Amino acid sequence: MYGNETKTIIRFENVSKFFGDFQVLRNIDFEIRIQERIVVCGPSGSGKSTLIRCINGLENHQHGNLVVDGVTLDGSSQTVNRIRGKIGMVFQGFNLFPHLTVIQNLTLGPMRARKMKAKEALELGMHYLERVHIPEQASKYPRELSGGQQQxxxxxxxxCMEPKIMLFDEPTSALDAEMINEVLEVMVELAQSGMTMVCVTHEMGFAREVADRIAFMDAGEIVECSPPNKFFTAPDSERCQQFLDKILHHEDD
Amino acid sequence: MRIATLLLAALLLLPGCSSGQWGWYVVNPATASGMTNLKFLLGGVYYTVLLTLTGILISVVVGLLVALPGLSKIRPLRVASRGYVEAVRAVPILVLILWVYYGLPQLTGFAISVFWAGVIALALSDSAFEAEIFRAGIQSIGKGQYEAAHTISLGYGATMRYVILPQAIRRILPALGNQLVYMLKMSSLVSVIGMQELTRKANELVVVEYRPLEIYTVLVLEYLVLILVVSAGVRWLERRMRADERG
Incomplete structure (x- = not known):
């Protein structure tokens, strides 16, 4: 299965990115296959967020090739527009539209980008609101919900955009401890449904449960990328081992 | 409204304690001539309101059209927007009114009506300020809102229309209300080119009646009432929009 071109949906080939003089991504070579669940972890500032933000065109890389669902991203809005509708993204700070109700938040994309009729969009919105277990909140405004509900x-x-890939950028980092699980639960269900997922997270329990591979990033490089078993018991690199010691020790506290 | 009533009462009481300089008969609705004069003065409300509303409508649209390129990544667009704001803001409204009414027809070869000359001058002048207000409002919306709009595939137009502007306008509503009040007051300047609005009517009556004190006092009160109505309207709108977000 490995190396099967038809199954690869995201491919980084020697990708580098700079913010001014600072190199955030260093020669990234990375392939993600359809239905794969990838967890990306690493210390802050290691380039994890930038890595996944390149996938849907929120950031542009400068060197190398990045191919997403058959489209080679070259920094132009044309290529980005071809893929961004197929890639959902969940942010650390939720980024809901505060002036719209929950259901309006859900139907905006389907109606204005996918040109669906209001009634269809409403049905679609309610369908997914049920999947995240909060259909009763449909007519509330985001600020009336808890953080976990907002996420x-x-x-x-x-x-609601019926994406092929879902990106998660530290989806639980802004949440109070008691709300983390309700969000992770929804993410686990999503993973079980066969969605291709790339999650930046430090929730190692989640990583162990659903990840096919865990990538460890440090200083703009993917230092280690292996299945959970190997990742947690016998990582190849020392940097990864040190990181694991720190966060797993912290989790035991 | 209470302020207006107090002010009116104070003014009406004044003649009692002064040396009889007031002559309210000129606008006394109990007499036939006073009633005629009062109706003549109030006849200006129509054009003052029409000038203001048409002016603010055009100026908000132009202001937004100037503000958006000012926020562009493309430098020439930003420079053009900046240039417009700086140039238009530097021209006094009265000068702009004279220039549009007397000067512009020489340039274009078409005569322009007093009303439209007034509207254009007021709207242009105000649009520079509206542009700055819109820019500030749009810039106050966080990057995350654009990113969320990006991920649900909204284009630039849809992002602005459904995500950014509705939030920005809520925030700048008090400032927009200020501009409306400002426009209402500045519309009095259009009297110099002969627009039959409140100030012009008062000027004309003063020439006939020689009672500037009473007539201009009525004029002051006319503006005061109109502006209090505008303020109440803006506050109502602010409350309504806040209630909107609460659901």
Whole structure:
């Protein structure tokens, strides 16, 4: 299965990116296959967020090739527009539209980008709101919901675009401890449904449960990328081992 | 409204304690001539309101059209927007009114009506300020909102229309209300080219009646009432929009 071109949906080939003089991504070579669940972890500033933000065109890389669902991203809006509708993204800070109700948040994309009729969009929105277990919140405004509920609305909003890939950028980092699980639960269900997922997260329990591979990034490089078993028990690199010691020790506290 | 009533009461009481300089008969609705004069003065409300509303409508649209390129990544667009704001803001409204009414027809070869000359001058002048207000409002919306719009595939137009502007306008509503009040007051300047609005009517009546004190006092009160109505309207709108977000 490995190396099967037809199954690869995201391919980084020697990708580098700079913010001014600072190199955030260093010669990234990375392939993600359809239905694969990837967890990306690493210390802050290691380039994890930038890596996944390149996939849907929120950031542009400068060197190398990045091919997403058959489209080679070259920084132009044409190529980005071809793929961004197929890629959902969930942000650390939710980024819901505060002036719209929950259901309006969900139907905006389907109606204005996918040109669906209001009634169809409403049905679609309610369908996904049920999937994240909060259909009763449809007519509330984001500020009336808890953080965990808001993040689930954000997941449903992305799903309403019926994406092929879902990106998660530290989806639980802004949440109070008691709300993390309700969001992870929805993400696990999504993973079980066969969605291709790339998650930047430090939730190692989640990584162990659903990840096909865990990538460890440090200083703009993917230092280690292996299945959970190997990743947690026998990582190849020392940097990865040190990182694991720190965060797993922290989790035991 | 209470302020207006107090002010009116104070003015009406004044003649009692002064040396009889007031002559309210000139606008006393109890007499036939006073009633005629009062109706003549109030006849200006129509054009003052029409000038203001048409002016603010055009100026908001132009202001937005100037503000958006000012936020572009493309430098020439930003420079053009900046240039417009700086140039238009530097021209006094009265000068702009004279220039549009007397000067512009020489340039274009078409005569322009007093009303449209007034509207264009007011709208252009105000649009520079509207542009700055819109720019500030749009810039106050966080990057995350654009990114969320990006991920649900909204284009630039849809992002602005459904995501950014509705939030920006809520924030700048008080400033827009200010501009409306400002426009209402500045419309009095259009009297110099003969527009039959409130100020012009008062000027004409003063020439006939020689009672500037009473007539201009009525004029002051006319503007005061109109502006209090505008303020109340803007506050109502602010409340309504806040209630909107609460659901």
């Amino acid at each position: 689930r609305v954000a997941i449903a909003r992305s799903l």
